[in-house]
Amino acid sequence: MDKKTETKVVKTALAEAGYSGARVSHGSGTARCWLHVGVDVPRPYNCNCNGRTIGYCRNCGEAIQEASALAEAVVEKATGRHGEYNCISVEVFLRG
Numbered sequence: 137m138d139k140k141t142e143t144k145v146v147k148t149a150l151a152e153a154g155y156s157g158a159r160v161s162h163g164s165g166t167a168r169c170w171l172h173v174g175v176d177v178p179r180p181y182n183c184n185c186n187g188r189t190i191g192y193c194r195n196c197g198e199a200i201q202e203a204s205a206l207a208e209a210v211v212e213k214a215t216g217r218h219g220e221y222n223c224i225s226v227e228v229f230l231r232g
Contacts, residue, residue: 142171142215149214150175155207170223173211177203179232192230200228 137145139162139196150158155175163170165207178198184193204226211217211224 137215145214146211148169150207151209153206153210155210158207170225171211171215171217172225173207174227174229175203175207176231178228179230193221196230200230203228211213 140226143160143162146160147158147215150173152155155158155177157176159172159174161172163172180199182195207226207228208224209220209224212222212227215224217224223230
């Protein structure tokens, strides 16, 4: 699968999983096999960050881990990449 097709397939799969507006790109040079994914998730209702500038509260950390694992699973299923070295990088952004 070429990069353009893979990007389109991944964006479609993430949108179907509830991550509309996901950002997908590929690495370049020696990192050309890497697939970079950025997803937005709402901040948990029980957030205790209280305006922190560094780090997250436990609730936000758990939300980030869950969203990252789910997004990676969706991408693996859509692309067929799997294993310990699947070359998928998922970044989760808390919104709200």
